[in-house]
Amino acid sequence: MEAKAIVKRLTKYRASLVNFKELGFKTIYSTNLGESVGESPEQVRKDFSRFSLKGNKKAGYEIDPLLKSINYVLGKNIIQKIIVVGMGNIGKAFIQYKWFSSQNVSIIAAFDIDPSKHNKKMGLHVHPLSQLKDIIHGHNIQIAVIATPDSAAQEICDRLVAYGVRAILNFAPVVLKVPDEIIVHNLDLVNEINSMIYYVNNHKLYSL
Amino acid sequence: MEAKAIVKRLTKYRASLVNFKELGFKTIYSTNLGESVGESPEQVRKDFSRFSLKGNKKAGYEIDPLLKSINYVLGKNIIQKIIVVGMGNIGKAFIQYKWFSSQNVSIIAAFDIDPSKHNKKMGLHVHPLSQLKDIIHGHNIQIAVIATPDSAAQEICDRLVAYGVRAILNFAPVVLKVPDEIIVHNLDLVNEINSMIYYVNNHKLYSL
Numbered sequence: 221m222e223a224k225a226i227v228k229r230l231t232k233y234r235a236s237l238v239n240f241k242e243l244g245f246k247t248i249y250s251t252n253l254g255e256s257v258g259e260s261p262e263q264v265r266k267d268f269s270r271f272s273l274k275g276n277k278k279a280g281y282e283i284d285p286l287l288k289s290i291n292y293v294l295g296k297n298i299i300q301k302i303i304v305v306g307m308g309n310i311g312k313a314f315i316q317y318k319w320f321s322s323q324n325v326s327i328i329a330a331f332d333i334d335p336s337k338h339n340k341k342m343g344l345h346v347h348p349l350s351q352l353k354d355i356i357h358g359h360n361i362q363i364a365v366i367a368t369p370d371s372a373a374q375e376i377c378d379r380l381v382a383y384g385v386r387a388i389l390n391f392a393p394v395v396l397k398v399p400d401e402i403i404v405h406n407l408d409l410v411n412e413i414n415s416m417i418y419y420v421n422n423h424k425l426y427s428l
Numbered sequence: 429m430e431a432k433a434i435v436k437r438l439t440k441y442r443a444s445l446v447n448f449k450e451l452g453f454k455t456i457y458s459t460n461l462g463e464s465v466g467e468s469p470e471q472v473r474k475d476f477s478r479f480s481l482k483g484n485k486k487a488g489y490e491i492d493p494l495l496k497s498i499n500y501v502l503g504k505n506i507i508q509k510i511i512v513v514g515m516g517n518i519g520k521a522f523i524q525y526k527w528f529s530s531q532n533v534s535i536i537a538a539f540d541i542d543p544s545k546h547n548k549k550m551g552l553h554v555h556p557l558s559q560l561k562d563i564i565h566g567h568n569i570q571i572a573v574i575a576t577p578d579s580a581a582q583e584i585c586d587r588l589v590a591y592g593v594r595a596i597l598n599f600a601p602v603v604l605k606v607p608d609e610i611i612v613h614n615l616d617l618v619n620e621i622n623s624m625i626y627y628v629n630n631h632k633l634y635s636l
Contacts, residue, residue, distance in 0.1 A: 227623040295625040302621070313521035319601065319618050325625070362628040363621070387624040393527065403627050405620055410527050412613055413510070413571070415435040416595040417503040417533070419611050420570040 229267055232257040234290045241283050249280040299324050303355065304365040305376050307332040307346055310391045311367035315344050329355050356383040367391045435502065437475055440465040442498045449491050457488040507532050511563065512573040513584050515540040515554055518599045519575035523552055537563050564591040575599045
Protein backbone atom coordinates (compact mmCIF):
# COMPACT_ATOMS: atom_id res chain seq x y z
CA MET A 221 0.00 0.00 0.00
CA GLU A 222 1.32 3.33 -1.12
CA ALA A 223 0.30 5.10 2.11
CA LYS A 224 2.53 2.83 4.18
CA ALA A 225 5.54 3.76 2.05
CA ILE A 226 4.77 7.48 2.32
CA VAL A 227 4.32 7.25 6.08
CA LYS A 228 7.57 5.33 6.39
CA ARG A 229 9.46 8.03 4.45
CA LEU A 230 7.82 10.91 6.34
CA THR A 231 8.68 9.18 9.62
CA LYS A 232 12.31 8.90 8.51
CA TYR A 233 12.43 12.55 7.39
CA ARG A 234 10.98 13.57 10.73
CA ALA A 235 13.57 11.65 12.77
CA SER A 236 16.36 13.06 10.64
CA LEU A 237 15.06 16.64 10.87
CA VAL A 238 14.93 16.36 14.66
CA ASN A 239 18.59 15.27 14.56
CA PHE A 240 19.61 18.13 12.29
CA LYS A 241 17.73 20.57 14.52
CA GLU A 242 19.51 19.27 17.61
CA LEU A 243 22.81 19.83 15.81
CA GLY A 244 21.85 23.49 15.43
CA PHE A 245 20.67 23.51 11.80
CA LYS A 246 17.90 25.93 10.90
CA THR A 247 17.50 24.99 7.23
CA ILE A 248 18.17 21.86 5.23
CA TYR A 249 18.56 20.94 1.57
CA SER A 250 16.66 18.05 0.02
CA THR A 251 20.04 16.56 -0.99
CA ASN A 252 21.29 16.37 2.62
CA LEU A 253 17.99 15.19 4.00
CA GLY A 254 17.72 12.56 1.27
CA GLU A 255 21.25 11.33 1.92
CA SER A 256 20.62 11.02 5.64
CA VAL A 257 17.61 8.74 5.11
CA GLY A 258 18.66 6.90 1.95
CA GLU A 259 16.21 8.59 -0.44
CA SER A 260 16.95 10.62 -3.56
CA PRO A 261 16.59 14.43 -3.34
CA GLU A 262 13.91 14.11 -6.05
CA GLN A 263 11.89 11.79 -3.82
CA VAL A 264 12.23 14.21 -0.89
CA ARG A 265 11.03 17.15 -2.99
CA LYS A 266 8.19 15.08 -4.48
CA ASP A 267 6.99 13.99 -1.06
CA PHE A 268 7.15 17.52 0.33
CA SER A 269 5.39 19.11 -2.62
CA ARG A 270 2.60 16.51 -2.30
CA PHE A 271 1.82 18.00 1.10
CA SER A 272 2.53 21.59 0.02
CA LEU A 273 5.64 21.78 2.19
CA LYS A 274 7.49 24.75 0.80
CA GLY A 275 11.18 25.21 0.22
CA ASN A 276 13.48 26.47 -2.49
CA LYS A 277 16.53 25.09 -4.18
CA LYS A 278 18.82 27.89 -3.07
CA ALA A 279 17.86 28.33 0.57
CA GLY A 280 16.56 24.86 1.26
CA TYR A 281 13.74 24.08 3.67
CA GLU A 282 13.30 25.76 7.04
CA ILE A 283 13.37 22.95 9.58
CA ASP A 284 10.84 24.27 12.13
CA PRO A 285 7.86 24.82 9.84
CA LEU A 286 8.77 21.60 8.01
CA LEU A 287 8.65 19.60 11.24
CA LYS A 288 5.39 21.25 12.17
CA SER A 289 3.84 20.32 8.82
CA ILE A 290 5.11 16.72 8.93
CA ASN A 291 3.82 16.35 12.47
CA TYR A 292 0.46 17.56 11.25
CA VAL A 293 0.37 15.16 8.30
CA LEU A 294 1.45 12.24 10.51
CA GLY A 295 -1.06 13.21 13.19
CA LYS A 296 1.76 13.75 15.70
CA ASN A 297 0.19 16.97 16.92
CA ILE A 298 -2.63 15.10 18.66
CA ILE A 299 -2.94 12.06 20.88
CA GLN A 300 -4.47 9.32 18.75
CA LYS A 301 -6.84 7.18 20.78
CA ILE A 302 -7.33 3.58 19.71
CA ILE A 303 -9.19 0.56 21.05
CA VAL A 304 -8.49 -3.17 20.86
CA VAL A 305 -11.20 -5.83 20.59
CA GLY A 306 -10.24 -9.35 21.65
CA MET A 307 -7.97 -10.05 24.60
CA GLY A 308 -6.45 -13.36 23.49
CA ASN A 309 -2.69 -13.71 23.14
CA ILE A 310 -2.42 -11.36 20.17
CA GLY A 311 -4.62 -8.67 21.73
CA LYS A 312 -2.70 -8.84 25.00
CA ALA A 313 0.65 -8.64 23.20
CA PHE A 314 -0.60 -5.66 21.23
CA ILE A 315 -1.67 -3.61 24.25
CA GLN A 316 1.60 -4.44 26.01
CA TYR A 317 3.75 -3.55 23.00
CA LYS A 318 6.17 -1.09 24.55
CA TRP A 319 6.52 1.11 21.49
CA PHE A 320 3.10 2.70 21.90
CA SER A 321 4.03 4.39 25.16
CA SER A 322 6.79 6.32 23.40
CA GLN A 323 4.49 7.63 20.68
CA ASN A 324 1.43 9.80 20.89
CA VAL A 325 -0.80 6.77 20.52
CA SER A 326 -2.99 5.93 23.46
CA ILE A 327 -4.80 2.60 23.71
CA ILE A 328 -7.70 3.80 25.80
CA ALA A 329 -9.76 0.62 26.15
CA ALA A 330 -9.80 -3.09 25.43
CA PHE A 331 -12.83 -5.30 24.92
CA ASP A 332 -13.56 -8.99 25.30
CA ILE A 333 -16.64 -11.19 25.29
CA ASP A 334 -15.28 -13.23 28.21
CA PRO A 335 -16.47 -11.81 31.57
CA SER A 336 -13.48 -13.38 33.34
CA LYS A 337 -11.24 -10.92 31.47
CA HIS A 338 -13.19 -7.81 32.39
CA ASN A 339 -11.50 -5.31 34.68
CA LYS A 340 -8.38 -7.44 34.88
CA LYS A 341 -5.34 -5.29 35.29
CA MET A 342 -3.10 -5.17 32.27
CA GLY A 343 -2.50 -1.47 32.59
CA LEU A 344 -5.83 -1.07 30.82
CA HIS A 345 -9.50 -1.60 31.54
CA VAL A 346 -11.05 -4.56 29.68
CA HIS A 347 -14.71 -3.88 28.92
CA PRO A 348 -17.63 -6.06 27.85
CA LEU A 349 -18.73 -5.62 24.22
CA SER A 350 -21.94 -3.96 25.39
CA GLN A 351 -19.85 -0.85 26.12
CA LEU A 352 -18.31 -0.70 22.63
CA LYS A 353 -20.71 1.90 21.28
CA ASP A 354 -20.56 4.26 24.27
CA ILE A 355 -16.78 4.23 24.45
CA ILE A 356 -16.31 4.74 20.70
CA HIS A 357 -18.78 7.63 20.73
CA GLY A 358 -17.55 9.09 24.01
CA HIS A 359 -13.93 9.23 22.88
CA ASN A 360 -14.58 9.77 19.16
CA ILE A 361 -12.52 6.66 18.34
CA GLN A 362 -11.56 6.34 14.68
CA ILE A 363 -9.01 3.53 14.81
CA ALA A 364 -9.62 0.02 16.18
CA VAL A 365 -7.71 -3.23 16.32
CA ILE A 366 -9.52 -6.56 15.81
CA ALA A 367 -7.80 -9.45 17.56
CA THR A 368 -10.80 -11.74 17.97
CA PRO A 369 -11.19 -15.32 16.73
CA ASP A 370 -11.97 -15.55 12.99
CA SER A 371 -15.60 -16.40 13.60
CA ALA A 372 -16.28 -13.15 15.48
CA ALA A 373 -14.25 -10.76 13.33
CA GLN A 374 -16.86 -9.73 10.73
CA GLU A 375 -19.57 -9.07 13.30
CA ILE A 376 -17.20 -6.95 15.41
CA CYS A 377 -16.06 -5.15 12.28
CA ASP A 378 -19.69 -4.30 11.32
CA ARG A 379 -20.31 -2.89 14.79
CA LEU A 380 -17.10 -0.84 14.79
CA VAL A 381 -17.97 0.68 11.43
CA ALA A 382 -21.58 1.36 12.49
CA TYR A 383 -20.29 3.22 15.56
CA GLY A 384 -17.95 5.42 13.53
CA VAL A 385 -14.58 3.66 13.31
CA ARG A 386 -12.82 4.49 10.02
CA ALA A 387 -9.61 2.44 10.13
CA ILE A 388 -9.20 -1.16 11.29
CA LEU A 389 -6.08 -3.18 11.92
CA ASN A 390 -7.18 -6.80 11.57
CA PHE A 391 -5.27 -9.75 13.02
CA ALA A 392 -8.01 -12.30 12.29
CA PRO A 393 -7.18 -14.38 9.19
CA VAL A 394 -10.39 -13.47 7.37
CA VAL A 395 -11.16 -10.93 4.67
CA LEU A 396 -13.41 -8.30 6.26
CA LYS A 397 -16.18 -6.72 4.19
CA VAL A 398 -16.34 -2.96 4.75
CA PRO A 399 -17.73 0.11 2.94
CA ASP A 400 -15.35 1.77 0.46
CA GLU A 401 -14.46 4.68 2.74
CA ILE A 402 -13.23 2.39 5.55
CA ILE A 403 -9.64 1.19 5.48
CA VAL A 404 -8.62 -2.27 6.72
CA HIS A 405 -5.01 -3.36 7.15
CA ASN A 406 -4.61 -7.10 7.54
CA LEU A 407 -1.83 -8.64 9.61
CA ASP A 408 -2.44 -12.22 8.59
CA LEU A 409 0.15 -14.40 10.33
CA VAL A 410 -1.22 -17.46 8.52
CA ASN A 411 -0.55 -15.95 5.14
CA GLU A 412 2.83 -14.57 6.25
CA ILE A 413 4.07 -17.98 7.34
CA ASN A 414 2.54 -19.73 4.33
CA SER A 415 4.23 -17.35 1.94
CA MET A 416 7.60 -17.99 3.64
CA ILE A 417 7.08 -21.75 3.39
CA TYR A 418 6.24 -21.25 -0.26
CA TYR A 419 9.46 -19.29 -0.68
CA VAL A 420 11.77 -21.85 0.89
CA ASN A 421 10.12 -24.67 -1.08
CA ASN A 422 9.92 -22.88 -4.42
CA HIS A 423 12.92 -20.63 -4.45
CA LYS A 424 13.29 -20.49 -8.23
CA LEU A 425 9.59 -19.93 -8.79
CA TYR A 426 9.43 -17.11 -6.28
CA SER A 427 10.72 -14.48 -8.63
CA LEU A 428 8.16 -15.32 -11.33
CA MET B 429 4.53 -8.82 -2.44
CA GLU B 430 3.38 -10.91 -5.33
CA ALA B 431 4.15 -14.21 -3.57
CA LYS B 432 1.70 -13.39 -0.78
CA ALA B 433 -1.09 -12.88 -3.30
CA ILE B 434 -0.28 -16.16 -5.09
CA VAL B 435 -0.14 -18.08 -1.82
CA LYS B 436 -3.45 -16.56 -0.76
CA ARG B 437 -5.12 -17.67 -4.01
CA LEU B 438 -3.58 -21.15 -3.92
CA THR B 439 -4.76 -21.52 -0.32
CA LYS B 440 -8.29 -20.55 -1.38
CA TYR B 441 -8.23 -22.97 -4.36
CA ARG B 442 -7.05 -25.71 -2.04
CA ALA B 443 -9.85 -25.17 0.49
CA SER B 444 -12.42 -25.09 -2.29
CA LEU B 445 -11.05 -28.23 -3.98
CA VAL B 446 -11.25 -30.11 -0.67
CA ASN B 447 -14.91 -29.04 -0.44
CA PHE B 448 -15.68 -30.15 -4.01
CA LYS B 449 -13.95 -33.44 -3.36
CA GLU B 450 -16.01 -34.04 -0.23
CA LEU B 451 -19.13 -33.40 -2.31
CA GLY B 452 -18.07 -36.26 -4.58
CA PHE B 453 -16.58 -34.29 -7.47
CA LYS B 454 -13.67 -35.89 -9.36
CA THR B 455 -12.99 -33.07 -11.83
CA ILE B 456 -13.55 -29.33 -11.79
CA TYR B 457 -13.66 -26.53 -14.35
CA SER B 458 -11.71 -23.33 -13.86
CA THR B 459 -15.02 -21.44 -14.14
CA ASN B 460 -16.57 -23.25 -11.16
CA LEU B 461 -13.43 -23.12 -9.08
CA GLY B 462 -12.99 -19.42 -9.87
CA GLU B 463 -16.60 -18.68 -8.94
CA SER B 464 -16.27 -20.49 -5.63
CA VAL B 465 -13.30 -18.38 -4.55
CA GLY B 466 -14.11 -15.06 -6.22
CA GLU B 467 -11.43 -15.23 -8.93
CA SER B 468 -11.86 -15.15 -12.71
CA PRO B 469 -11.43 -18.45 -14.62
CA GLU B 470 -8.55 -16.76 -16.47
CA GLN B 471 -6.78 -16.12 -13.15
CA VAL B 472 -7.29 -19.74 -12.09
CA ARG B 473 -5.85 -21.06 -15.36
CA LYS B 474 -2.96 -18.60 -15.23
CA ASP B 475 -2.07 -19.62 -11.68
CA PHE B 476 -2.27 -23.32 -12.51
CA SER B 477 -0.22 -23.04 -15.67
CA ARG B 478 2.46 -21.14 -13.74
CA PHE B 479 2.97 -24.29 -11.69
CA SER B 480 2.47 -26.66 -14.64
CA LEU B 481 -0.81 -27.93 -13.19
CA LYS B 482 -2.47 -29.58 -16.16
CA GLY B 483 -6.09 -29.54 -17.22
CA ASN B 484 -8.12 -29.02 -20.35
CA LYS B 485 -11.05 -26.84 -21.22
CA LYS B 486 -13.35 -29.72 -22.06
CA ALA B 487 -12.68 -32.16 -19.23
CA GLY B 488 -11.55 -29.69 -16.61
CA TYR B 489 -8.95 -30.45 -13.96
CA GLU B 490 -8.77 -33.72 -12.06
CA ILE B 491 -9.10 -32.80 -8.41
CA ASP B 492 -6.78 -35.38 -6.81
CA PRO B 493 -3.60 -34.65 -8.77
CA LEU B 494 -4.43 -30.94 -8.57
CA LEU B 495 -4.62 -31.07 -4.77
CA LYS B 496 -1.42 -33.05 -4.65
CA SER B 497 0.38 -30.45 -6.77
CA ILE B 498 -0.97 -27.49 -4.80
CA ASN B 499 0.01 -29.18 -1.56
CA TYR B 500 3.48 -29.62 -2.96
CA VAL B 501 3.77 -25.99 -4.05
CA LEU B 502 2.45 -24.75 -0.69
CA GLY B 503 4.74 -27.12 1.18
CA LYS B 504 1.74 -28.88 2.74
CA ASN B 505 3.26 -32.29 2.10
CA ILE B 506 5.88 -31.81 4.80
CA ILE B 507 5.94 -30.53 8.35
CA GLN B 508 7.58 -27.11 8.25
CA LYS B 509 9.71 -26.52 11.32
CA ILE B 510 10.21 -22.96 12.47
CA ILE B 511 11.87 -21.24 15.43
CA VAL B 512 11.11 -18.00 17.27
CA VAL B 513 13.77 -15.74 18.77
CA GLY B 514 12.62 -13.37 21.53
CA MET B 515 10.07 -14.35 24.16
CA GLY B 516 8.59 -10.96 24.96
CA ASN B 517 4.86 -10.37 24.53
CA ILE B 518 4.91 -10.65 20.75
CA GLY B 519 7.03 -13.81 20.73
CA LYS B 520 4.83 -15.44 23.35
CA ALA B 521 1.66 -14.51 21.48
CA PHE B 522 3.15 -15.93 18.29
CA ILE B 523 4.00 -19.33 19.74
CA GLN B 524 0.58 -19.54 21.37
CA TYR B 525 -1.29 -18.55 18.21
CA LYS B 526 -3.76 -21.38 17.90
CA TRP B 527 -3.80 -21.51 14.12
CA PHE B 528 -0.39 -23.16 13.89
CA SER B 529 -1.56 -26.35 15.56
CA SER B 530 -4.11 -26.89 12.79
CA GLN B 531 -1.52 -26.53 10.02
CA ASN B 532 1.54 -28.54 9.27
CA VAL B 533 3.72 -25.86 10.81
CA SER B 534 5.63 -26.86 13.89
CA ILE B 535 7.33 -24.28 16.10
CA ILE B 536 10.06 -26.53 17.42
CA ALA B 537 12.00 -24.13 19.64
CA ALA B 538 12.01 -20.67 21.13
CA PHE B 539 15.02 -18.62 22.21
CA ASP B 540 15.61 -15.80 24.62
CA ILE B 541 18.63 -14.07 26.10
CA ASP B 542 16.98 -13.94 29.54
CA PRO B 543 17.89 -17.02 31.63
CA SER B 544 14.72 -16.63 33.71
CA LYS B 545 12.73 -17.55 30.61
CA HIS B 546 14.65 -20.72 29.81
CA ASN B 547 12.84 -24.03 30.14
CA LYS B 548 9.66 -22.28 31.23
CA LYS B 549 6.64 -24.20 30.10
CA MET B 550 4.68 -22.55 27.35
CA GLY B 551 4.15 -25.79 25.51
CA LEU B 552 7.62 -25.23 24.13
CA HIS B 553 11.21 -25.30 25.31
CA VAL B 554 12.85 -21.85 25.57
CA HIS B 555 16.58 -22.09 24.88
CA PRO B 556 19.53 -19.77 25.45
CA LEU B 557 20.95 -18.14 22.31
CA SER B 558 24.07 -20.25 22.64
CA GLN B 559 22.02 -23.18 21.32
CA LEU B 560 20.79 -21.34 18.22
CA LYS B 561 23.36 -22.81 15.86
CA ASP B 562 23.00 -26.43 17.00
CA ILE B 563 19.22 -26.40 16.84
CA ILE B 564 19.10 -24.72 13.42
CA HIS B 565 21.63 -27.21 12.04
CA GLY B 566 20.15 -30.20 13.83
CA HIS B 567 16.64 -29.59 12.51
CA ASN B 568 17.62 -27.98 9.21
CA ILE B 569 15.56 -24.89 10.07
CA GLN B 570 14.92 -22.57 7.14
CA ILE B 571 12.30 -20.23 8.61
CA ALA B 572 12.72 -18.10 11.73
CA VAL B 573 10.72 -15.41 13.49
CA ILE B 574 12.48 -12.42 15.08
CA ALA B 575 10.54 -10.94 18.00
CA THR B 576 13.43 -9.36 19.87
CA PRO B 577 13.85 -5.71 20.87
CA ASP B 578 14.95 -3.47 17.97
CA SER B 579 18.49 -3.19 19.27
CA ALA B 580 19.09 -6.96 19.07
CA ALA B 581 17.32 -7.68 15.79
CA GLN B 582 20.16 -7.18 13.29
CA GLU B 583 22.65 -9.24 15.28
CA ILE B 584 20.16 -12.10 15.64
CA CYS B 585 19.36 -11.81 11.95
CA ASP B 586 23.06 -12.08 11.02
CA ARG B 587 23.41 -15.21 13.13
CA LEU B 588 20.27 -16.83 11.72
CA VAL B 589 21.47 -16.23 8.17
CA ALA B 590 24.98 -17.50 8.98
CA TYR B 591 23.47 -20.71 10.36
CA GLY B 592 21.36 -21.34 7.25
CA VAL B 593 17.99 -19.66 7.76
CA ARG B 594 16.53 -18.47 4.44
CA ALA B 595 13.29 -16.74 5.40
CA ILE B 596 12.69 -14.38 8.33
CA LEU B 597 9.48 -12.96 9.69
CA ASN B 598 10.51 -9.80 11.52
CA PHE B 599 8.42 -8.10 14.19
CA ALA B 600 11.15 -5.65 15.25
CA PRO B 601 10.54 -2.18 13.78
CA VAL B 602 13.92 -2.02 12.04
CA VAL B 603 14.99 -2.64 8.46
CA LEU B 604 17.16 -5.76 8.50
CA LYS B 605 20.13 -6.01 6.15
CA VAL B 606 20.33 -9.46 4.54
CA PRO B 607 21.96 -11.03 1.46
CA ASP B 608 19.84 -10.97 -1.73
CA GLU B 609 18.81 -14.61 -1.54
CA ILE B 610 17.29 -14.25 1.94
CA ILE B 611 13.70 -13.13 2.25
CA VAL B 612 12.49 -10.92 5.10
CA HIS B 613 8.83 -10.13 5.76
CA ASN B 614 8.31 -7.23 8.13
CA LEU B 615 5.33 -7.01 10.44
CA ASP B 616 5.91 -3.50 11.64
CA LEU B 617 3.13 -2.57 14.07
CA VAL B 618 4.56 0.93 14.37
CA ASN B 619 4.22 1.59 10.66
CA GLU B 620 0.79 -0.10 10.53
CA ILE B 621 -0.62 2.15 13.24
CA ASN B 622 1.10 5.26 11.86
CA SER B 623 -0.32 4.65 8.40
CA MET B 624 -3.82 4.31 9.88
CA ILE B 625 -3.39 7.55 11.80
CA TYR B 626 -2.24 9.16 8.59
CA TYR B 627 -5.36 7.83 6.85
CA VAL B 628 -7.86 9.15 9.37
CA ASN B 629 -6.13 12.54 9.46
CA ASN B 630 -5.59 12.90 5.71
CA HIS B 631 -8.53 11.15 4.17
CA LYS B 632 -8.55 13.13 0.94
CA LEU B 633 -4.81 12.92 0.49
CA TYR B 634 -4.77 9.17 1.00
CA SER B 635 -5.80 8.33 -2.52
CA LEU B 636 -3.08 10.52 -4.09
